Amino acid sequence: MEFVIxxxxxIKSIKINIYGNVQGVGFRYCALQKANELEIKGFVKNRxxxxxxxxxxxxxxxxxxxxxxxKQGPDRSRVDDIKVVDIPFNDYKSFGVK
Numbered sequence: 001m002e003f004v005i006x007x008x009x010x011i012k013s014i015k016i017n018i019y020g021n022v023q024g025v026g027f028r029y030c031a032l033q034k035a036n037e038l039e040i041k042g043f044v045k046n047r048x049x050x051x052x053x054x055x056x057x058x059x060x061x062x063x064x065x066x067x068x069x070x071k072q073g074p075d076r077s078r079v080d081d082i083k084v085v086d087i088p089f090n091d092y093k094s095f096g097v098k
Contacts, residue, residue: 013042013089014063016054016070020080027052028097030074038062041092057092 018027023046031044031054040063042056054070056063073079 018052021078025076035095045098
């Protein structure tokens, strides 16, 4: 007898605050490319305190890959700290730069 196991992927939304040398180094553009590669929806923007802010919708395992990328960022960036928090689901239709 053969059993079929269905894996249900949890889709959720998170916000990510990234601190360090993350503005003026192409972080937002590279985050856009990575999000599109992983099929993540949401947005990225610079904040007045010098950090980068991201809201992202996606499958939990895919978001984990995105978080790992955010901890490193593009080559010219330096990430000192990152804070990730679950937020209510947003159902974004695409990923953009604000």
